[in-house]
Amino acid sequence: MSEPLDAAQPARRLPEHAPMDQFQVAGGELVVGGMAVSLLAEQVGATPFFALDRALIRARVAELRQALPTQVKLHFAMKANPMPAVVGLLAGLVDGIDVASAGELKVALDAGANPAEVSFAGPGKRDAELRQAVAAGVLINVESNRELAVLAQASQDLGRPARVAVRVNPDYELKGSGMKMAGGPKQFGIDAEAVPEVLARVGALGLSFEGFHLFAGSQNLRAEAICEAQRKSYELALRLAESAPSPVQFLNLGGGFGIPYFPGDTRLDLAPIGANLAALAARAASEMPMAHIVIELGRYLVGEAGVYVTRVVDRKVSRGQVFLVCDGGLHHHLAASGNFGQVLRKNYPVAIANQADRPADESVNVVGPLCTPLDILADRMSLPRADVGDLVAVFQSGAYGRSASPQDFLGHPACTEVLVG
Amino acid sequence: MSEPLDAAQPARRLPEHAPMDQFQVAGGELVVGGMAVSLLAEQVGATPFFALDRALIRARVAELRQALPTQVKLHFAMKANPMPAVVGLLAGLVDGIDVASAGELKVALDAGANPAEVSFAGPGKRDAELRQAVAAGVLINVESNRELAVLAQASQDLGRPARVAVRVNPDYELKGSGMKMAGGPKQFGIDAEAVPEVLARVGALGLSFEGFHLFAGSQNLRAEAICEAQRKSYELALRLAESAPSPVQFLNLGGGFGIPYFPGDTRLDLAPIGANLAALAARAASEMPMAHIVIELGRYLVGEAGVYVTRVVDRKVSRGQVFLVCDGGLHHHLAASGNFGQVLRKNYPVAIANQADRPADESVNVVGPLCTPLDILADRMSLPRADVGDLVAVFQSGAYGRSASPQDFLGHPACTEVLVG
Numbered sequence: 001m002s003e004p005l006d007a008a009q010p011a012r013r014l015p016e017h018a019p020m021d022q023f024q025v026a027g028g029e030l031v032v033g034g035m036a037v038s039l040l041a042e043q044v045g046a047t048p049f050f051a052l053d054r055a056l057i058r059a060r061v062a063e064l065r066q067a068l069p070t071q072v073k074l075h076f077a078m079k080a081n082p083m084p085a086v087v088g089l090l091a092g093l094v095d096g097i098d099v100a101s102a103g104e105l106k107v108a109l110d111a112g113a114n115p116a117e118v119s120f121a122g123p124g125k126r127d128a129e130l131r132q133a134v135a136a137g138v139l140i141n142v143e144s145n146r147e148l149a150v151l152a153q154a155s156q157d158l159g160r161p162a163r164v165a166v167r168v169n170p171d172y173e174l175k176g177s178g179m180k181m182a183g184g185p186k187q188f189g190i191d192a193e194a195v196p197e198v199l200a201r202v203g204a205l206g207l208s209f210e211g212f213h214l215f216a217g218s219q220n221l222r223a224e225a226i227c228e229a230q231r232k233s234y235e236l237a238l239r240l241a242e243s244a245p246s247p248v249q250f251l252n253l254g255g256g257f258g259i260p261y262f263p264g265d266t267r268l269d270l271a272p273i274g275a276n277l278a279a280l281a282a283r284a285a286s287e288m289p290m291a292h293i294v295i296e297l298g299r300y301l302v303g304e305a306g307v308y309v310t311r312v313v314d315r316k317v318s319r320g321q322v323f324l325v326c327d328g329g330l331h332h333h334l335a336a337s338g339n340f341g342q343v344l345r346k347n348y349p350v351a352i353a354n355q356a357d358r359p360a361d362e363s364v365n366v367v368g369p370l371c372t373p374l375d376i377l378a379d380r381m382s383l384p385r386a387d388v389g390d391l392v393a394v395f396q397s398g399a400y401g402r403s404a405s406p407q408d409f410l411g412h413p414a415c416t417e418v419l420v421g
Numbered sequence: 422m423s424e425p426l427d428a429a430q431p432a433r434r435l436p437e438h439a440p441m442d443q444f445q446v447a448g449g450e451l452v453v454g455g456m457a458v459s460l461l462a463e464q465v466g467a468t469p470f471f472a473l474d475r476a477l478i479r480a481r482v483a484e485l486r487q488a489l490p491t492q493v494k495l496h497f498a499m500k501a502n503p504m505p506a507v508v509g510l511l512a513g514l515v516d517g518i519d520v521a522s523a524g525e526l527k528v529a530l531d532a533g534a535n536p537a538e539v540s541f542a543g544p545g546k547r548d549a550e551l552r553q554a555v556a557a558g559v560l561i562n563v564e565s566n567r568e569l570a571v572l573a574q575a576s577q578d579l580g581r582p583a584r585v586a587v588r589v590n591p592d593y594e595l596k597g598s599g600m601k602m603a604g605g606p607k608q609f610g611i612d613a614e615a616v617p618e619v620l621a622r623v624g625a626l627g628l629s630f631e632g633f634h635l636f637a638g639s640q641n642l643r644a645e646a647i648c649e650a651q652r653k654s655y656e657l658a659l660r661l662a663e664s665a666p667s668p669v670q671f672l673n674l675g676g677g678f679g680i681p682y683f684p685g686d687t688r689l690d691l692a693p694i695g696a697n698l699a700a701l702a703a704r705a706a707s708e709m710p711m712a713h714i715v716i717e718l719g720r721y722l723v724g725e726a727g728v729y730v731t732r733v734v735d736r737k738v739s740r741g742q743v744f745l746v747c748d749g750g751l752h753h754h755l756a757a758s759g760n761f762g763q764v765l766r767k768n769y770p771v772a773i774a775n776q777a778d779r780p781a782d783e784s785v786n787v788v789g790p791l792c793t794p795l796d797i798l799a800d801r802m803s804l805p806r807a808d809v810g811d812l813v814a815v816f817q818s819g820a821y822g823r824s825a826s827p828q829d830f831l832g833h834p835a836c837t838e839v840l841v842g
Contacts, residue, residue: 079792079831100792103832122831124734124746124790144735144746146809169739185742187788313545314565318590321606325545325565334827339762341795367608369545371500371521374762388567403829406755410500410543410824411524 015264017349020395022056022304030353030393032307033420037353037391040420041309047391048310048328050417052086052398056305061093064297067270069278071285073294075119077255078104080298080399081306085419087111090301098296102129105136119252121167121213123187130154134162139250141167141213143189145198152205161206165250166199167213168192168240172232188215192236196243203245211250211291212237219299221258223269227276229256234280238287247290253280257300261396262346268300299399306398308333309353310377312390313369322364324386329368330375332415334405336394339374350378353393358384366392370410436685438770441816443477443725451774451814453728454841458774458812461841462730468812469731469749471838473507473819477726482514485718488691490699492706494715496540498676499525501719501820502727506840508532511722519717523550526557540673542588542634544608551575555583560671562588562634564610566619573626582627586671587620588634589613589661593653609636613657617664624666632671632712633658640720642679644690648697650677655701659708668711674701678721682817683767689721720820727819729754730774731798733811734790743785745807750789751796753836755826757815760795771799774814779805787813791831 029036033053041047064074073095078087082104088111091097096117097108108118120133121141127150133140134154142148142164151162167189190198202209214233220226233253241248260267277293284291310328317323330337338345350366352358362385366378377394386392402417450457454474462468485495494516499508503525509532512518517538518529529539541554542562548571554561555575563569563585572583588610611619623630635654641647654674662669681688698714705712731749738744751758759766771787773779783806787799798815807813823838 082829082832099832101790101832103834107832122790122792123737123744123788124748124750126734126748126790144737146735185740185744185786186794187737187739187744187746187786188792188794191739313547314567316544316565316608318608318612319606323544323606323608325608327545327547329545340760341793343764365606365608367544369522369543369547371543371609372762373607373609403831404827406825406827408503408824408828411503411520411522411528413524 017263018260018265018267020349020351023053023307025356028355028357030307030351030356035420037309037393041311041391044416044418046413046416048308048326048332048415050306050308050332050397050401050415052081052083052302052306052417052419054089054419054421057086057089057302058093060301060305064270067274068295069274069281071281071293072277073292075252075294075296076301077296077298078108081302081401082107082403083417083419084111086302087113089419094301096294099138102132105132105138109136119165119213131158134158134160137163139163139165139210141165141252142198142202143167145201148198148201148205148207151207155207161208163208163210164202165211165213165252166190166195166202167215168195168236170214170216170233170236172216172229189213192240195240199240199243199245209245211248211252212240213252213254215252215254215296217256219258220256221260221265221268223272226256226273229254230276230280234283241288248288249290249292250294251284251288251291252294252296255295255297255300257297259299259303259396261348303396303399306401307353308336308394308397308401310392310394312386312388312392315387321380322362324364324366324392326366326368326377326392328415329377330370330372330405331368331407331409331412332405333377333394333397333401335400336377336397337368337374338376340400340404345376345379347378347381348397349395350381350383351393351395352384352386353391355384355386355390360384369412438684439681439686439688441770441772444474444728446777449776449778451728451772451777456841458730458814462732462812465837465839467834467837469729469747469753469836471727471729471753471818471822471836473502473504473723473727473838473840475510475840475842478507478510478723479514481722481726485691488695489716490695490702492702492714493698494713496673496715496717497722498717498719499529502723502822503528503824504838504840505532507723508534510840515722517715520559523553526554526559530557540586540634552579555579555581558584560584560586560631562586562673563619563623564588566622569619569622569626569628572628576628582629584629584631585623586632586634586673587611587616587623588636589616589657591635591637591654591657593637593650610634613661616661620661620664620666630666632669632673633661634673634675636673636675636717638677640679641677642681642686642689644693647677647694650675651697651701655704662709669709670711670713671715672705672709672712673715673717676716676718676721678718680720680724680817682769724817724820727822728774729757729815729818729822731813731815733807733809733813736808742801743783745785745787745813747787747789747798747813749836750798751791751793751826752789752828752830752833753826754798754815754818754822756821757818758789758795758797761821761825766797766800768799768802769818770816771802771804772814772816773805773807774812776805776807776811781805790833
């Protein structure tokens with residue numbers, strides 16, 4: 001996982017991956033869900049697979065509960081990993097589930113999520129989906145004027161007022177975030193300056209107004225930037241609340257908590273975020289006394305708990321470079337191949353999972369089985385020597401893995417995902 | 422589809438998309454497979470969908486047959502579109518099918534492809550896949566020494582020698598190609614300099630040697646670069662043939678024929694390629710008299726015959742920009758969103774399919790329903806004014822569409838693909 005150091009020249013140290021010490025190593029093997037990875041592969045019955053460690057997800061939630069004030073509600077944005085077992089586990093651990101489609105809504109409800117604590121966001125909700133959401137009694141984050149009309153009709157037809165929050169497109173951005181989802185012209189939410197008019201319409205249509213949703217961006221590793229976005233979001237919501245038809249009960253300040261993927265990335269410091277949220281919660285107690293602050297996390301809850309495990313099918317040397325050709329790759333794990341929203345490809349942390357205590361002594365390319373040069377899992381990374389049959393683990397793979405990848409591409413077997421431990 | 426021209430300033434003309442005149446417009450609507458697109462949407466029963474026009478695929482094959490010498494065999498690389506109906510159509514039109522996995526092999530055989538004319542390439546073929554290919558009697562493009570051992574065992578077990586061609590990693594690149602798949606260190610094929618040794622082993626193991634596979638790159642719009650790669654591939658094969666255990670019967674010179682996706686791209690000129698191949702075929706008649714030259718095309722056969730059709734779900738104006746939010750996007754058509762191997766995002770050609778004869782009079786963003794800023798189908802493109810319910814067509818979508826996209830992402834309905842006309 002780390003770049004080699006030239007013993008003779010201690011001068012410039014290349015950026016390294018954050019240590020993947022959430023997983024133990026025992027008997028030379030990475031341990032996932034309490035099992036040596038080679039035994040786990042036998043249990044799964046085939047490679048490649050994604051494995052998520054139940055205990056690590058529990059530990060992450062506990063860590064957040066410890067760091068964040070008790071008044072703050074924690075939601076799981078299931079788009080990060082919609083595997084039913086994962087949603088079921090988190091439905092019992094966090095305070096609510098955020099869904100992005102009627103398909104996700106079904107999984108959340110099947111998993112036993114309380115509809116009162118489910119919210120539905122997305123810029124292109126179809127009429128039928130909006131109607132399903134009203135029937136289910138979940139909170140709908142409204143993103144356009146059109147949705148209001150559809151919701152009013154559904155409320156009338158179904159005899160229950162739609163529960164709505166207004167998703168706001170703020171007039172600021174989350175600095176240093178991997179994906180900017182607010183500020184400037186956007187398809188997400190309603191421009192802050194147009195919100196008062198929309199709030200008036202919510203009231204006039206008799207919809208049940210519950211609050212605001214502000215989501216500034218995702219995958220941010222700088223606590224101060226997240227705190228600043230939270231403060232600005234709070235201020236904006238406070239200002240907009242003056243135009244609301246009823247008190248704010250739900251104040252979703254988004255997420256954006258990042259995890260370290262690439263060399264040089266370091267883990268997010270939760271302490272300042274906890275302190276910042278405590279200050280905001282204290283203000284809310286007097287300024288918006290009915291409001292619960294909600295933090296919506298996807299990747300941060302599950303990303304570090306998962307690995308992608310693939311087996312070396314071939315070992316080739318081409319013009320001086322070693323290639324470990326694996327049975328898995330881009331078709332299961334598009335993000336790790338560097339082809340999902342990344343401008344410059346960088347390596348995810350990778351290990352030879354069944355040789356996890358051996359020194360990294362050769363530079364290798366880990367590639368997948370597809371007939372495309374895009375199918376790369378590690379580009380010239382220092383790893384212990386591996387051979388056909390060895391297992392490669394790609395860390396930080398619990399979020400945006402299987403469900404965010406083109407599984408059918410080139411007709412390889414579908415990928416299994418397991419929740420273990 | 423084209424950028425607006427300022428009438429007052431005729432000076433600098435922005436690059437435009439190639440005209441998408443393979444589809445007719447009638448009654449204001451794009452016609453696909455002989456049907457107005459809105460009627461086709463009713464037949465399919467839901468949007469979004471991919472539609473491929475059977476007549477356009479036939480016409481493309483006919484055009485190639487006209488331009489290329491009759492001695493040259495034409496193969497379909499089904500990775501471009503593995504829809505069984507498309508593979509079935511092409512199995513009856515071209516001379517062979519190239520598969521990239523046992524999954525694709527099944528589809529090709531089910532479609533009635535003649536196993537004698539099926540070839541199987543891929544850098545990470547699993548042992549079981551190699552065995553399946555020997556059982557089926559298809560040609561295997563060998564990419565490593567390890568594959569030879571597996572094939573020898575399978576040949577012995579099954580009582581039939583594996584049919585093999587050697588995939589060569591040449592020592593040159595295809596200039597100006599979208600993806601470089603040869604030259605330098607690569608996971609594909611066997612380095613040219615190592616081929617003689619591999620050929621000796623093929624002979625010693627009693628495998629049935631049939632020829633060479635050289636694939637220099639894909640998506641090239643410069644005929645001269647393709648001709649040069651073909652000439653170099655031919656020369657290299659001729660040189661390597663001296664070490665072969667038996668005469669070359671199969672000489673796959675790859676594909677690489679591109680189609681125009683982006684503003685400024687122009688259609689490939691087939692005439693010089695036809696002349697070049699005629700010259701090579703004439704040489705082969707004396708220099709490798711048993712050899713058939715094969716050209717392997719995927720995208721070029723089906724890409725321009727397909728459209729992706731999605732319906733406008735919402736029309737929003739955010740800070741002066743218009744957003745058409747559609748029911749389809751990145752999850753069905755990753756490449757059109759700019760997230761599949763593209764460094765800089767550019768627009769595919771897009772039209773308002775049911776307003777196809779109206780002037781482009783506004784600049785709009787066409788986006789999908791996903792909660793990610795990556796979900797873009799057109800970035801500030803000039804299009805006729807469209808509203809909720811209108812149909813957007815993304816052209817050049819017959820290849821690397823549905824099967825190359827993360828369909829499960831965010832739990833939206835699966836995408837339909839139809840072959841019509």
